[in-house]
Amino acid sequence: MEKNYKLTIAYKGTDYSGWQVQPQLKTVQGVVKETFKSMFKSEIRLMGSGRTDAGVHALGQVANFKSEISIPPEKLVQALNSNLPRDIRIKECCIMDDEFHSRFSAVGKTYLYYIYNSRVGSPFLKDYSYLIPYRLDFHKMEKAAEGFKGEHDFFGFMSTGSPVKDTVRTIYDIKLQKQNDMIAMEVTGNGFLYNMVRIIAGTLIDVGREKIHAEDIGKIIDSKDRSRGGHTAKANGLFLKKVYYSEDEILKCTSKKTLDTLGALL
Structure with a gap:
């Protein structure tokens, strides 16, 4: 059977x-x-x-x-x-049961992104984090992250080449945490567009470098203009953490005040 x-x-x-x-x-x-x-x-x-x-x-x-x-x-x-x-x-x-489908039954996902903010890279973390050798203003990045929460049309946070027509997504929660030289971003939503998480991470990095103002995130999202957002952060810092199949699972995850450090994950 x-x-x-x-x-x-x-x-x-x-x-x-x-x-x-x-x-x-x-x-x-x-x-x-x-x-x-x-x-x-x-x-x-x-x-x-x-x-x-x-x-x-x-x-x-x-x-x-x-x-x-x-x-x-x-x-x-x-x-x-x-x-x-x-x-x-x-x-x-x-x-x-026979009706379960890993993709179509999913109601949300959580991604992690790791930024190693140091002038000197680590040979042990090079495959798991994006090295940024310039000073980042973490508090401005935290402030900017709040602008991504909620339901928005994220057309401007999608790389070209995607056939998706509906670009409205909901970000339930986004957290940033800094430990020594490592900055961790955790974002949970009902779905993500092509390279959306990496573009959000790149935008927050550009905020930290004062290339983008934290207060402008809402305007950038509303503009639907990819050129106004930040760069696409490198792939090696990105982790698919969890896929959700019930709303209760999402609520349990987003209620946590802190997120995992890279050391705990490895």
Whole structure:
């Protein structure tokens, strides 16, 4: 009997051309599918909650597939992890009802972005954070972040090339936290446009460098003009933290006063 398996996957995206299968390129989705095929001699249609670009990491990507394999979820986790490369790990597996879809059932996501604000880069953090060697005004960045909250048309915070027509999204919460030289941004919303989180991060960096005024964020959003926003921050600082499938999960996450430090995540 066919079952609908839900996977929660963590991966380091440094050596991958993103999540989604692409011809002739190594992707996370492709590696998981091929690993499953080699183990069970069966093709699966592995559907992710969304794409992550080359170099982007995930703490809680969600995917699902349907299969007639007869193996308990906890054993499937062990089996896959024994055969997957070490930079991809299945964190959880459970069986869902037939209607569950990792993408279309999702009601929100949380992303993390890490900025390493130091004149000298760290060899240990280079794959996990965006090095900014210039002084950043953290308090101005905090003030500017408040302007992103709520429902807005984020057309100006989307990279070109996206086929999406509805560009209205809701940011439920956005937090910034500084610890030594590391600035962490955590943003939760009902959905995100192509490169939206990286453009928000780049805009806040430009606020910190006093290239953009914190008070102008609302006007920049309303203008829908990409050229008025900040630069697109690099991919290596971005993590997909969590995908939500109920409003209660979102409320629980956004009620937290502090966010995880990079050390806790690694």
